[in-house]
Amino acid sequence: MQIFAASYLLPISAPPLAGGALAIDNGRIVDTGTLAELRAAHKAPVHEFPGCVIMPGLVNAHTHLELTHFPSWKIRKDIDYAPRTYVDWVIQVIKIRRNLTPQELELSVHEGFRISLESGTTALGEILSDRALLPLYAASPFSGRLFLEAIGHDPVQCSLLLARIGESLEAFPCGNLLPGLSPHAPHTLSSAFLQDIKRLADKKSLPIAIHLAESREESAFLHDTSGKIAELLYPFVHWEAYLPPPRRTTPTAYLDDLGALDSATMAVHCVHVTGADAEILKKRGVSVVLCPRSNEKLDVGKAPAYLLKKAGIPLALGTDSLASNDSLSMWDEMRFLRREFPGVFTPAEVLAMATLEGARALRVESDTGSLEKGKRGDFLVVKPSAPASPTDLPEALIEESQLEEVFIGGNPLEYRLR
Template identity: 55%
Template sequence: MTSFPMDNDSFIVAASWLLSPEAPPLAGGALLVRRGRIGDLGTLQRLRRDHPVPIIDHPGCAILPGFINAHTHLELTHFPSWRLRSQLEEHPQRFVDWIIQLIKVKRGLTPDDMRASAREGIRMCLESGTTAVGEIVTARTLAPLYRGSRLSGRLFFELVGHDNSRFRELLREAVELSGESPAGSFSAGLSPHAPYTLGEETFPLIREAAAGASLPLAIHCSESTEETNFVFSSSGQLAERFYPFVGWERYLPPPRRCSTSQLLERAGLLTDSTLAIHCVQVSRADAEILRKRGVSVALCPRSNERLDVGRAPVALLRKLGIPLALGTDSLASNDSLSLWDELRFALDAFGDELSPADLFRMVTLGGATALGIQGDHGSLEKGKRADFQIVGQAGKRESGLVERVMLRGVVEDVYVAGERFDGERTSP
């Protein structure tokens, strides 16, 4: 491997293979990195001839796009240690028990706790080959930290509540923060959390704000039977335990006699810029609604297993052509923030429905498209940001290459906007 000063405007990174979704593997492939972007790509032989610049060679490896984690809560990265500190050592198996524990833990946190946790989450993403995320932001003061980091993607500012006046203020603040995203870093969006944490009178406010500011939405949708029971009949553990716990008894809605997807469609919150997260408890009729409205879905299979809420009907979603992405959720309900871990779990869980090539697309161009950032991310193409990873154990044979890399590949290096990652730096 040849090294050189990393402040050079241009250099070439080469490997045994260049792997990008929707393109055939390229043997002896290379990228020209120029001022943080992909200036050219092709065989090393051609790039060496056309561009007399320094070369970093990674024999036996493959160059892949940086992965796109479509659903994260990086501010919860330190949750396992917070739980121990709060002397809440149990791992709740029921969904509502988990929500209540999460709220109890968060009530004891300081702004410094949240900053340190988010910073660690950013580092963990980057070191595992993830270069962009769809991050749910509840602590608004963290926005500068994300934007000052080397990670990129989209920040979805979370919206929760029933009180109309307080909710309007929360929404106004979220829209204002959304307008502060600098180009090339994080785009913005809104995250109406879930139907059980929002009053229906807030739905038109969200719809109008999102349309007025051209902001996409990310919504936790049909994650559990507790949610579907609550939406349909205002019954079950969310009504009986969660609402009294947070003091929302007076906001308990009358039975809606519909599904989550039907409720959100009626509210006008399902559009082609909506990301529906989880979608475990969806029927054929629900899936048809998602398809008709052009909604993308972020699957989080390890989180779903940890919380014992079921498995998403992947075969149905794929049959209907619903765009899929993959997310890790948070360390409050998962063991790591690595999309490599997530996709390998998904291969075991959905082996009959998702191939290695399917999952490769879901964590690259699929994730970028779901977040609306595909113009800069998700594939190795001229003009895009030079966000890519060097993955070892690629081997020499093209036969079975994608499967081999997905199953056995090891991240050896990560480049973000053309700069090699060697530890996270944040400015704020």
């Protein structure tokens, strides 16, 4: 057993505790309280961090670490151009992805691990398209969810992919990461395949992550099968035969009609949702992951954050990938969220979105996201640039602080943070 103490303990699930500490044994939190209380209750070595805050490791609820090396791949694969629209960007990603070797993907994932850990992320909501990479994740220190991705329209290919995903789930043991399924988006799966994935998820009691209402093009396609998805994307991937008739609906209503939305669903982006869509999401118990920097970089619009919050929809935060973002830092994401939506979220709410709310969206809140007895001993030591009161502490941590150390299971990372 070891005791870790700082000027403040910020559990997220409870107010900041001055002079707080936590005791960790066998990788799990066994006690929290003031340092004096823990010293009286436990005979264990004490590690003190004066002037610092101990807080939970960050939860990045939406990532694609396979794409970490995307910026360099664009240059090396001679596909380095600036996409003009969301669909142009999707096609660029597909072109690059088709030309990658297994080794390039492995190196990219490892770099994603390193970057994420260095910035204090200890839990992921990771989307995985290449199941051959599963062993890498099994050996990683992260907790969270690994969502196996499904895309396709051809019935034969979809049937084969469904069987392979099922086989991967049977042999899943993947370290501390739990499984999930990710039907990619409403426009990239046939309705039958999407329902098959949902049935498999229900059978295995697994959550689903799906990109929802990310772009104007998606909304246009779901409404009347028009726009660049129909004109460019479907021909590029040879899906012309699977163009649906106009549905006259929204992406959210479409998924609801298919029975794909419930409390086990995590919807990512939700940029183009209406008031009626928000009511559906709330009624079905869906969690939403906001990725504001990715949305800004791809010029797809801004999520109606105030509408979603007012509707009472649980909100988490994710960086997405380096194909559509400049960093994998949740600190950068939190700061951008505050500037993009001034006055919508308090600093404490933003910190919760990057920790406990992310864990809840991933359905791993019993294991991580806050500093409570029984949870993993994953925590950060963060030093504000100046002393702060308990009330001002969340803002000080987000805006002006230095990440000093990252601990996973009570053990410090073995590489330098700076």
